[in-house]
Amino acid sequence: MDANTLLVKAKSQLTTQHPYFGMLASRLKHEEDEQINYYASNGVRFKYNPAFIESCSKDELKFILTNCVMHHILSHQQRKLNRKGMLWQLATDFAINNLLKKSGLKIPKGANYNKEFKNMYSEEIYEKLKEEVELQGTNAFDEKYEKSDNSLINSNEELKNSIFRNMDKIKHELDEKDEENWEYAATLAKEVAQRKSLMPSGFERFTKKMKANNIDWRFELYNAINKHMRNNYAFMPPNKKHIHRGIALPSLTSDTLSLVVAIDTSGSIKEELLGLFTEEFKSIMQNFPAISIELIIADAKVQGHYSFRGGDKLDFPLKGGGGTDYRPVFEFIDANLPMSSMVLYFTDGEGIFPKIPPSYEVLWVLSANKNKIPFGRKLLLI
Numbered sequence: 001m002d003a004n005t006l007l008v009k010a011k012s013q014l015t016t017q018h019p020y021f022g023m024l025a026s027r028l029k030h031e032e033d034e035q036i037n038y039y040a041s042n043g044v045r046f047k048y049n050p051a052f053i054e055s056c057s058k059d060e061l062k063f064i065l066t067n068c069v070m071h072h073i074l075s076h077q078q079r080k081l082n083r084k085g086m087l088w089q090l091a092t093d094f095a096i097n098n099l100l101k102k103s104g105l106k107i108p109k110g111a112n113y114n115k116e117f118k119n120m121y122s123e124e125i126y127e128k129l130k131e132e133v134e135l136q137g138t139n140a141f142d143e144k145y146e147k148s149d150n151s152l153i154n155s156n157e158e159l160k161n162s163i164f165r166n167m168d169k170i171k172h173e174l175d176e177k178d179e180e181n182w183e184y185a186a187t188l189a190k191e192v193a194q195r196k197s198l199m200p201s202g203f204e205r206f207t208k209k210m211k212a213n214n215i216d217w218r219f220e221l222y223n224a225i226n227k228h229m230r231n232n233y234a235f236m237p238p239n240k241k242h243i244h245r246g247i248a249l250p251s252l253t254s255d256t257l258s259l260v261v262a263i264d265t266s267g268s269i270k271e272e273l274l275g276l277f278t279e280e281f282k283s284i285m286q287n288f289p290a291i292s293i294e295l296i297i298a299d300a301k302v303q304g305h306y307s308f309r310g311g312d313k314l315d316f317p318l319k320g321g322g323g324t325d326y327r328p329v330f331e332f333i334d335a336n337l338p339m340s341s342m343v344l345y346f347t348d349g350e351g352i353f354p355k356i357p358p359s360y361e362v363l364w365v366l367s368a369n370k371n372k373i374p375f376g377r378k379l380l381l382i
Helices: 003-017 019-025 050-055 058-073 085-102 122-136 138-145 156-163 176-195 217-230 240-245 271-287 327-336
Strands: 029-032 039-041 045-048 233-239 249-252 258-264 292-298 302-309 342-347 361-366 377-380
Touching: 003 019, 003 029, 003 045, 003 050, 003 058, 019 058, 019 176, 039 058, 045 050, 058 085, 058 176, 085 122, 258 271, 271 292, 271 342, 292 327, 302 327, 327 342
Parallel strands: 029 045, 258 292, 258 342, 342 361, 361 377
Antiparallel strands: 039 045, 233 249, 292 302
16 A cells, blocks of 8 residues: 555544544645655645655554644644754653543654653653753763664664654744644634544643633643743844845844743732742743743732842742732832733732733733633633
């Protein structure tokens, strides 16, 4: 059976067994290319070496197609930002393959799968891998995870297994229209899968907007930060993509994004909840080391203001214990941090709000579902 027919059959089986994955995989236009070593995808085309495809089992083909489309659905290229390419690719693979395993797909031998990363996001896995590099050294890390190196391959079977660790790349990034098309396709695929009661296990948190009491707040929070980092434009350095046409367009930069995190230390915030707020702040600092964060500690007044960048020692007193008034925090931001892009406010939602909403985005990370938040977006901390 030729490669084209095998791919058509694999997509058909996916659509029957896993309609969400199958509908998305069907969007990829597969294209034979003997210059490609194995296979490559950029969200528009799926290019493949026919000899390799013909050597794969049905389960392996279904895995390849599904893994490819999920990188695009989860916007991994756009979420990469300034993270190292090899580590980020590895982190995204671990995140996806844990979800595919949970959804019943067979993970090929040699693919990037580790149950220790279950229920973790790519950003979190990336930090774990980076720590491992620092502890073990680059050579030990490469030997553990990068067995596609020819010096480490001793058989054809090992060679084939290693392929599932490293997908070839097509040098073409998705534009905004491509991203929108994937988002629309994911919405349609979700609706079909839900009607058939075959929505993949664990993917609900990635593929639908939920009410506050069901939302995966950490994923929404990371997406919001990523979005602001991607939308932070600067002309120096310019985007090189259009330089040859004599056009200097702005490039994306994350170095100047200023994120404000406010922690409510009023008397209504119990010690356990306060500890949770501070731990999540530390997690944000770890997962987004390239941005500056302005931390504000407040109850009915601003009790402290601290500036941090990735790698800084996180040491700050938690003063407070009084009532809750949110107005002083926003007044402090307007007076002292006018370039702020977004505010994350960790609180219980019981306080006095400003009458006029600020011009920047506000995310309220709440310990309880409050229906009276007058502006901004609320994420329920559960």
